[in-house]
Amino acid sequence: MDVNSEGIYGTRPWKIYGEGPSTTTPPVRGYGRTPAPYTAEDIRFTTKGGALYAFVGAWPASRIARIKSLAAGSPQLSGAKVTAVSLLGYGARWTGSKTSKGCP
Numbered sequence: 764m765d766v767n768s769e770g771i772y773g774t775r776p777w778k779i780y781g782e783g784p785s786t787t788t789p790p791v792r793g794y795g796r797t798p799a800p801y802t803a804e805d806i807r808f809t810t811k812g813g814a815l816y817a818f819v820g821a822w823p824a825s826r827i828a829r830i831k832s833l834a835a836g837s838p839q840l841s842g843a844k845v846t847a848v849s850l851l852g853y854g855a856r857w858t859g860s861k862t863s864k865g866c867p
Contacts, residue, residue: 766852770816774809778839781807782832783820806830816851 764771780786783805791798801820806828809816819828832839 767818769851770809770811770814770818774811774816777808777810777815779808779832781805782830785820803828806832808832 784802785799785805788799803819803821803823803825805820807818807820809818817828817830817833823829831837833845
């Protein structure tokens with residue numbers, strides 16, 4: 764939890780709270796029913812200052828997390844540009860490119 768605290772404490776909601784299958788599937792209700800597990804496509808967002816934090820629900824098997832809400836032309840960006848991407852707790856910067864399918 765310490766590694767993610769920067770994106771949790773003192774943050775505010777972003778324009779949308781998340782994306783992925785769990786945001787469009789009706790919740791499971793009833794005693795003894797287990798909700799579907801989060802997937803690598805389930806992403807939740809927070810913001811603080813000029814930073815946007817994205818939490819991926821499960822580690823992607825491909826080791827690539829594709830964030831559709833940050834895709835080129837996404838209505839959530841409203842013309843803003845993604846200038847840097849980093850993984851909390853990991854010192855290196857992202858060096859990929861943004862496409863119409865998402866970021867990276």
